[in-house]
Amino acid sequence: MSGEKRFSGRVALVTGAAGNIGLATARRLAEDGADIVLLDIAADKLAEAKDAVATFGTRVETATCDVTDFASVDAAVARAEELLGPVALLFNNAGYQGAFTPIQDYSPEDFAKVIQIDLIGAFHVLRAVSARMVAHGFGRIVNTASMAGLQGPPNMGAYAAAKFGIVGLTQTASKDLAPHNIRVNGIAPALMGPGFMWDRQVELQAKAGTQYFSSDPEEVSKAMIGSVPMRRLGDISEIPGVVSFLMGEDSSYMTGVTLPISGGIL
Ligand SMILES: NC(=O)c1ccc[n+]([C@@H]2O[C@H](COP(=O)([O-])OP(=O)(O)OC[C@H]3O[C@@H](n4cnc5c(N)ncnc54)[C@H](O)[C@@H]3O)[C@@H](O)[C@H]2O)c1
Structure with missing residues (x-):
């Protein structure tokens, strides 16, 4: 059919959608034809993000939601499906970088905060969305890790622990969800x-x-x-195409993989 795009008829949910990588990627998925749900805790930035994504002419909805609160995530996903239909594509991307402090001085409060947002928050989103994808029999998921999730940089203990966690979660989720026609991959950006x-x-x-x-x-x-x-x-604009590739059928035999986007192996 003429005018058919890679993700026409699909609904994509993006977390951290008011931030740099989330917004750029939501725009790319809309350009590729997807209807989009934008989730972020920053309510004030979501309206502007919605306008930026809506320029591609697909349907766009927003939901303010704190990924650290499972009930908030589950309600946002349920509402998104009521408005737009089954979520087929997930960019699980909300995150917080935390402090830069050697481990012997690292604040326990900040460590817990980073793990809550970056790891437990990502699990909450994966849990809420994948349960529905299993029911629908289709899903393409991309989790945002980091190069700090493939090798621990100095002074970033909480962030590295959370992002190594994302790499593990991606591998296990890919195995749990493969029987349900759901692929789960990740990206590991660095030095953007x-x-x-x-x-x-x-x-x-x-x-x-x-x-x-x-x-x-x-x-x-x-x-x-x-x-x-x-x-x-690297420029933020060098990320969305990789996410689109991992969600599309050009990567149909790939799951459980976290791809570095880092200008080469560091
Ligand atoms: N920018 C980089 O250099 C880089 C490198 C590697 C990985 N990352 C990862 O990429 C992802 C996006 O980062 P970014 O560079 O766009 O940063 P950003 O700060 O621009 O965006 C992050 C977004 O997440 C949202 N968020 C934070 N806590 C939340 C919560 N509890 N609930 C819901 N939303 C919440 C923020 O409001 C923000 O809009 C993060 O996971 C980050 O760790 C970024």
């Missing part, structure tokens, strides 16, 4: 910038005062970029 996340990371690594980085943010930035085989930062 320029922008707030990059500046924050460089400044906080400099401030952490460890042997691994200079105390000068500019030197930290140079050293980090110097460790990338492609010798440059």
Whole structure:
């Protein structure tokens, strides 16, 4: 049929949808024809995100929801299905980077917060959406890990623990859900910038005062970029196509895989 796109007739749910990676990816999935549900805790940013996604002409709904609260997630997913129909595609992406502190000084409160949002929150979303996908007999899921989930960087103990958890969750979920025509993969971005996340990371690594980085943010930035085989930062725009690939049928024999998006193996 003319005008048919890769995800025409599919509903995609995106968490962390008001943030950089979530919004860019929601826009790409809408461009690929999907109807979109945008979930985020930042209610004030969701209206703007909705306008940005709606430019592609597919249906777009929003839900304010805290991924750390399972009841809030389950209610948001139920409402999304009432409004748009079965969720077929999930980008499980909400996250928080946490502090940059050596483990011996790391705040237990911040550690718990990072695990609550990045790991338990991702489980809540996976749990609520996959139960419905099993009932519908179809699903394509992409979880956002990080390069910090493939090798632990200094000063990021909570984040690394949570993101290693995401890689494990992706592998196990891929096995549990394969019999139900549901594929589960992940992405592991790193060194995305320029922008707030990059500046924050460089400044906080400099401030952490460890042997691994200079105390000068500019030197930290140079050293980090110097460790990338492609010798440059990645741009947010280099992520959505990978998610779309993992959700589409060009990756039909892939499940349980977390793909680095990092300018080469660090
Ligand atoms: N930007 C990077 O360099 C980078 C690198 C590797 C991995 N990541 C991961 O990518 C994902 C998206 O990051 P981003 O760069 O777009 O950051 P971002 O801060 O722009 O977006 C994160 C979004 O998650 C939302 N969120 C936070 N806590 C939430 C909660 N409890 N419930 C619901 N929503 C919540 C925030 O409101 C925000 O809109 C995260 O999982 C992050 O860990 C980012």
